[in-house]
Amino acid sequence: MNILWTVNLIPRNAASALSIKSDVLGGWVEAMAARLKSIEGVRLAIACKSDDGLNFSLEKDGVLYRAIPYGRGVDLQKLIAVCERLVEEFRPDIIHIEGTEFLHARAMHQVAKARGIPAVVSMQGILNGQYVYQCGLLPIDDMLFSFDPAAVFAALTLHFRKTRWYAPRMKPERELIESAEYVLGRTTWDRAHTYALNPNATYYGCARILRPAFYEAQWDICSMERHSLYVGNSYYALKGFHFLVEALPQLIREYPDIRVYVAGHRPFGEQRSFVKKGYGVYLKKRIEALGVADHIIFTGTLTAEDVAKRLSKMNAYVLTSVAENSPNTLGEAMMVGTPCISSYVGGAPDMASDGKEALFYRSNDPSLLAWCVKRIFDDDALAVKLSENARARARETHNAENNARTLYDVYLDILQS
Numbered sequence: 267m268n269i270l271w272t273v274n275l276i277p278r279n280a281a282s283a284l285s286i287k288s289d290v291l292g293g294w295v296e297a298m299a300a301r302l303k304s305i306e307g308v309r310l311a312i313a314c315k316s317d318d319g320l321n322f323s324l325e326k327d328g329v330l331y332r333a334i335p336y337g338r339g340v341d342l343q344k345l346i347a348v349c350e351r352l353v354e355e356f357r358p359d360i361i362h363i364e365g366t367e368f369l370h371a372r373a374m375h376q377v378a379k380a381r382g383i384p385a386v387v388s389m390q391g392i393l394n395g396q397y398v399y400q401c402g403l404l405p406i407d408d409m410l411f412s413f414d415p416a417a418v419f420a421a422l423t424l425h426f427r428k429t430r431w432y433a434p435r436m437k438p439e440r441e442l443i444e445s446a447e448y449v450l451g452r453t454t455w456d457r458a459h460t461y462a463l464n465p466n467a468t469y470y471g472c473a474r475i476l477r478p479a480f481y482e483a484q485w486d487i488c489s490m491e492r493h494s495l496y497v498g499n500s501y502y503a504l505k506g507f508h509f510l511v512e513a514l515p516q517l518i519r520e521y522p523d524i525r526v527y528v529a530g531h532r533p534f535g536e537q538r539s540f541v542k543k544g545y546g547v548y549l550k551k552r553i554e555a556l557g558v559a560d561h562i563i564f565t566g567t568l569t570a571e572d573v574a575k576r577l578s579k580m581n582a583y584v585l586t587s588v589a590e591n592s593p594n595t596l597g598e599a600m601m602v603g604t605p606c607i608s609s610y611v612g613g614a615p616d617m618a619s620d621g622k623e624a625l626f627y628r629s630n631d632p633s634l635l636a637w638c639v640k641r642i643f644d645d646d647a648l649a650v651k652l653s654e655n656a657r658a659r660a661r662e663t664h665n666a667e668n669n670a671r672t673l674y675d676v677y678l679d680i681l682q683s
Contacts, residue, residue: 267677269302270358271295272313272334272349272374274365274390280314280331283324293477293570294594295364301475301670303328308674311356313349315370330356334370345373353377360677361385362450366439367393375442384680386448386470391591393436394443395459395612399589400428402503403630404548416551423544424503443467448680450673452592453613468683470676475666476598483574485603485653493521493643496580496604497528498573498595499587500564503545506586506609506629511549513632514558517639524561527576529595532564577602581649582642587611588629600624600660603653607638617663623656 277295281288295312303310311330316322319337324330332355334348349370353361361378363371363385371387378385401424409421443449443463450470451457457469500507510526517524534546553559568576577583583599583606590612597617599606608614609629618624625641627634642649 267307267360267674267681268309268311268356268358269360269362269677270311270313270353270356271299271362271364272315272370274315274368276314276316277312277331279326279329280312280322280324283326283331284320284322286320294474297475297477297666298670298673299329300327301666302673305670305674311352311358313352313370313374315368332356336370340369342369342373345370346376349374349377353381353383358383360681362388362677363442364388365390366442367391367435369438372438372442375445379445384448385446386450386676386680387442387446388450389452389456389460389591391589392443392456392459393432393439394463395455396504396589397428397432397436399504400432401425402506402508402545403588404503404508409548414551416547420544420548420551424548427544450676453616455612455616456591468680470679472672472676473663473669474592474594474597475669476594476601476664477570479570479574480577480598480601481661481664481666483578483602484657485578485580485605487646487650487653489579490581491525491579492581493524494579494581495524495526495639496577496583496599497526497586498583498593499530500528500549501530501533501545503548504587504589506588508549508552509588509630509632509635510584510586511552511556511558511562513636513639514561515556516633516636518558518561520640521643526562527580528562528564529568529573530564531566573598574602577604580604582607582639584635584639585609585614586629586635590614592617596624597660597664600656601664603657605642605649605652606656607635607642609635618656618659623652623659625652 273295278288313332313334316333316335319335321335322333332352363374375385406421409417446467449460449467452473499505534550577599583604585596585608592613606624608624608626610626611629620626625638627638
């Protein structure tokens with residue numbers, strides 16, 4: 267079976283061979299590819315969205331990697347021409363389109379339809395389902411009329427990013443989902459949103475495979491850092507980190523040694539594009555106003571091994587997002603066994619049960635978030651129970667062999683139908 271994927275990044279294997287910086291996201295691409303290509307009869311090629319017009323063609327570890335260059339003046343017709351060449355070269359039996367938010371996904375789908383090649387469209391985040399949450403549930407109206415320059419700037423740039431940068435990407439996504447015959451998802455949330463756009467599509471479910479480091483690490487209450495929290499992302503308002511910032515004064519009052527480790531660089535004080543600066547400005551102002559800066563540590567870029575090691579030492583992991591599909595960071599923390607706290611959003615409730623494998627809270631309720639943190643900090647028995655249950659659930663959800671076989675069976679079913 268010849269399988270052609272399209273993905274929105276250059277996987278680490280290919281980036282390493284090209285001597286370019288690899289993306290810290292998308293590790294599941296390599297993990298699933300490694301398992302899938304080990305199935306007898308499978309030949310796999312991955313077409314990668316490549317920024318700055320970078321073009322490449324290489325083979326690494328038995329997988330073909332080809333570029334879909336995004337240069338100046340790229341448009342749908344140019345991307346269709348690129349996809350035509352890739353399909354002509356590889357002659358796939360089936361095409362798997364990962365993600366719906368970029369133009370090359372639509373281009374590849376059109377080429378597949380024109381050539382009569384079955385194509386399955388895989389859901390990541392669904393822009394049309396996340397649009398209303400792009401400002402992170404912040405009180406934009408209040409901020410605009412606050413007479414605080416930082417708040418006004420943040421509100422304007424957040425609204426600009428939502429309406430002028432994010433909104434135009436929703437139409438191509440709608441058109442792609444509406445025209446898809448086969449959809450691949452993982453959660454009740456993505457199934458509901460794809461059904462709303464295309465009730466006639468055949469829906470398949472398949473969970474992700476995580477990066478190897480998370481299967482090997484294991485949380486241990488005897489070696490954890492007391493009163494420590496780990497957060498996977500604070501770059502965008504959608505990720506809701508500001509609600510944990512609001513909860514910190516309440517937590518510091520009882521746990522003056524609390525530390526919050528946030529993956530990545532600070533979202534402020536760095537060179538970012540204009541439309542991305544607003545949230546950083548707002549976050550910096552709130553952190554200073556609440557006097558919590560000394561309790562927040564931005565870790566910088568972390569490898570999968572770094573993240574797994576840090577999760578194994580944390581008192582708890584917190585998913586702060588106001589919208590998600592199936593957050594990989596939650597799956598990674600559960601696999602390691604870190605006691606998890608999660609906002610009740612998107613597909614997160616499909617990944618864990620409240621009180622059993624995680625503690626859930628409403629995403630914009632800092633007081634309830636603080637209470638969930640307190641429960642874990644104060645109750646080691648609860649922390650151990652959550653850890654053991656989460657690890658067992660994650661090992662089932664993210665079973666590498668089962669998930670690769672499930673995906674292969676999806677391909678077979680589509681080809682047979």
